[in-house]
Every structure is written in C-alpha cells, then in structure tokens.
C-alpha cells in the first residue's frame with residue numbers, strides 16, 4: 001500500500017482488529033426502508049396488547065386528521081385469530097390507519113380506512129392471489145392480502161414528495177453506513193427510484209452501491225423491459241447499475257399465499273396460489289433473458305421454487321445457454337428433487353439468515369403452516385451449498401433488521417434458535433463463519449456480476465472495507481452479535497467512523 005500513499009492519504013492502523021470486505025446485502029428495499037424510518041415501527045411488539053399500546057402512543061404523537069401508517073407487526077401476535085379492524089377502531093376510530101405486516105405481504109387497516117377506500121363491503125379484485133378478507137356478515141375484516149388488495153387502500157394515502165424521499169434516504173444511508181453495508185441489491189425498482197438514486201449519485205451522496213431492477217407485475221407489457229433498458233443504458237456502475245428485473249411468483253407462508261407442492265399443514269387442501277399464469281410467467285422471463293437481463297424471482301414455497309427453476313430452464317432452452325446467473329429469492333422451502341438444479345442451471349440462491357430465526361419458535365405461524373415434513377428443508381443453506389449452489393445473503397430490509405452482523409450471528413446460532421425444542425434428527429443447516437461471510441461478500445458480488453470488482457480484499461478491487469471491533473473468528477458464536485462496526489470505507493472514502501474509535 002505504501003506505493004499508493006500520497007500527501008492526502010490518511011493512515012489508519014487497525015490495531016490488530018479484523019478488516020473485511022464491505023458487506024453486500026443481496027436482498028434490499030432501500031426506499032421502502034427509508035420511508036419506514038419516519039413511520040410507526042411495530043417489529044418489537046411482543047404481543048397484541050403491546051402492539052396496540054404502541055399504535056395508541058404513536059397516534060397521540062401525530063397531528064390530528066392525518067393518516068396513521070406503519071409496518072412491522074408479526075402474524076403470531078394474533079395467535080391464529082382474525083386480523084381484525086375493530087381492534088384498531090377501539091384505539092383510533094376517527095382517522096384511517098394502514099399497517100403492513102413485517103414482510104409487506106399483508107395490511108391491517110381500520111374501518112375508517114376501508115370506508116375511505118370504498119371497500120368496507122368488499123372489492124372486485126381480478127387476482128386470485130390477492131384479496132380483501134371478508135367476514136360472514138359481508139363486511140371486510142380489516143385484513144388485506146398481497147399487493148392488489150393492499151393497493152386499494154394504499155392509493156389513498158398521500159404519497160411522499162420527492163423532498164420527503166430525499167430526506168429519508170439521507171437518513172437511511174447514514175444508518176446503513178454504520179452497519180458496514182457498502183452495496184445493496186435492491187429488489188424493487190421503477191423510474192422514480194432510478195431518478196432519485198441518479199440525483200444522489202451525481203451529487204456524490206451515495207455511501208453504498210446500488211443494483212436496481214425493474215419491478216414486473218402480472219399483466220405488464222413485456223415491452224416495458226425494453227424501454228427500461230433504453231432508459232438506463234448509461235448506468236454500468238460501479239456506484240449505480242441496472243441490468244436486472246424482479247418478479248414475484250408467490251407470497252408468504254404466513255398468509256398461505258406461498259405456493260406449495262403439497263397442502264399446508266393446517267388440515268386444508270390449500271397449496272397456495274401462483275401470482276402468474278404459467279404461460280405469462282415463462283414468457284416474461286424468456287423475454288428478459290433474451291435481452292440479457294438478470295432475473296430475480298421471489299419464490300418462497302417449494303412449488304414456487306420449482307416453477308421458477310422450470311421457467312429458467314425453459315428460457316435457457318429457448319435462448320441458448322449463457323452466463324445468466326438468474327436467482328431465486330428466499331427459497332424458504334424446497335423439494336429435495338430441486339436441490340441439484342441450482343448448480344445445474346447456474347441459478348443463485350439468495351437467502352436471508354434472519355428470516356430463519358423466527359422459522360421455528362413456538363406458536364410460530366410459519367412453523368405451524370409449513371408442518372414437520374417440510375421443516376428439514378426449510379431455509380436449507382447447508383443442503384443447497386453442498387449441492388453446489390452459490391449463496392448470496394441479505395436482509396430484505398425493512399422486513400428484518402438490515403444489520404449484517406445480526407445476520408451473521410443468526411446463521412451461526414441457528415441450531416440454538418431453531419431446534420432447541422425438538423429432539424429430532426433434522427439436518428444441520430448451519431454453514432461455517434467463512435461460508436457466511438462469503439455469502440455477504442464474494443457471493444453477493446458474484447450474484448450481481450461484480451466479482452471482478454468487489455467482494456474480496458485483493459489488489460485491484462474497489463476499496464470497500466469494514467473494520468470491526470472484534471475478530472469474529474476468535475469469538476464464541478454466541479457472542480458474535482456484540483461485534484460493532486468501527487469504520488466503513490466505500491470506494492476509498494470513510495463513510496462511517498464510530499465516535500469512540502477516534503484516534504485510531
């Protein structure tokens with residue numbers, strides 16, 4: 001490094017502390033998370049009573065007459081009972097309330113919100129996938145499942161202005177720099193987000209690198225993908241890049257919108273629902289593939305994973321084999337027959353360690369609905385990696401904490417979190433600390449075609465670095481989460497420095 005030292009160079013002695021490549025979060029919702037920072041956060045609510053108290057306190061702190069919006073509640077709060085608008089009416093009767101679940105796949109709204117949207121007595125939604133849940137008395141219960149139903153209320157909430165978004169994004173970038181994140185693969189994207197990030201990049205105001213897809217939804221004209229490519233042809237990175245598209249093929253296990261190969265474990269015949277007709281799904285993926293785009297598909301259920309792999313295989317067959325690196329996002333469940341197909345098709349498994357942390361605790365909705373026959377291949381990191389799949393880890397922020405060190409700790413402590421209440425011979429799905437760090441660094445760079453630019457500390461790659469307070473390799477796994485980020489460097493520039501570490 002001495003050869004590169006100039007008069008402006010700042011020398012930092014890490015004092016024996018661990019320095020790792022800048023962390024890459026491979027599944028992220030940057031603007032969604034930034035916007036949520038200004039709203040009610042219910043992630044920490046321990047039970048329904050606590051959740052309602054938090055809503056009540058937030059309502060009291062907000063100006064009268066405005067929408068109350070928030071996110072983060074967990075399905076387990078309801079203990080299997082209905083997600084009920086009357087619970088909200090009892091504390092906020094006079095103004096509309098819109099609260100999305102932690103995963104963003106369900107909304108809980110009050111009567112005022114349903115009335116304002118004109119759907120208290122139901123709504124015609126063309127999708128089977130999404131619905132306004134109804135009571136026996138013919139009125140809406142207050143639960144809205146998946147995008148189209150949620151959108152019927154959400155469209156009435158005043159949209160944030162561009163200034164609001166810029167302000168919240170600045171705040172979010174500061175928080176994320178403090179977590180050691182130097183790159184994110186955003187999982188939603190459109191012209192508005194593209195314009196926002198362009199402005200930040202032009203002002204040198206981005207403290208992390210962004211890979212931005214076009215969000216695709218059912219019914220969309222495939223021509224939109226061609227237009228998207230034309231709009232961003234100049235964005236080849238390394239700060240802001242496009243070149244990818246994102247689709248959802250299913251929802252989530254907790255609301256039974258995840259697509260399964262066999263019925264849910266609740267005694268029903270339900271296997272969930274696909275978000276697309278098979279032909280349309282295959283056509284969109286083949287179109288994007290033919291244009292050289294990388295494809296991200298949200299696939300949580302084992303049926304969704306299979307359908308997505310089938311669509312990738314069909315695209316390869318139609319367009320010819322190339323280094324496409326298409327991805328399945330989440331892979332919460334998988335059938336053993338599909339495990340080797342990731343390596344065969346060159347498909348990446350993009351997974352989130354903190355999602356598995358709640359996968360098996362008692363009273364858990366995921367655990368109950370997935371059922372014991374599917375648990376062994378739930379969040380199957382070890383099985384997939386052993387079968388040759390590339391793993392790329394992320395958070396899905398704001399779905400769970402964006403803190404990669406918490407993700408790393410969760411990956412190492414999984415047995416304790418997940419299996420303590422069982423005496424079974426389930427496969428051990430933990431991976432090693434080296435493998436986990438790889439999934440947050442070099443695996444992430446490979447998953448966005450940037451392995452020659454970043455993800456490792458070697459000469460010639462971008463100077464994205466993180467200095468940690470502790471050597472992760474020397475700590476007992478139970479203590480990993482106590483580690484803190486001391487310094488984050490992105491592109492050779494310090495974007496975060498912990499105040500107590502001054503003088504290093």
Ligand SMILES: [Zn+2]
Pocket residue numbers: 027028029187396
């Ligand atoms: Zn996501």
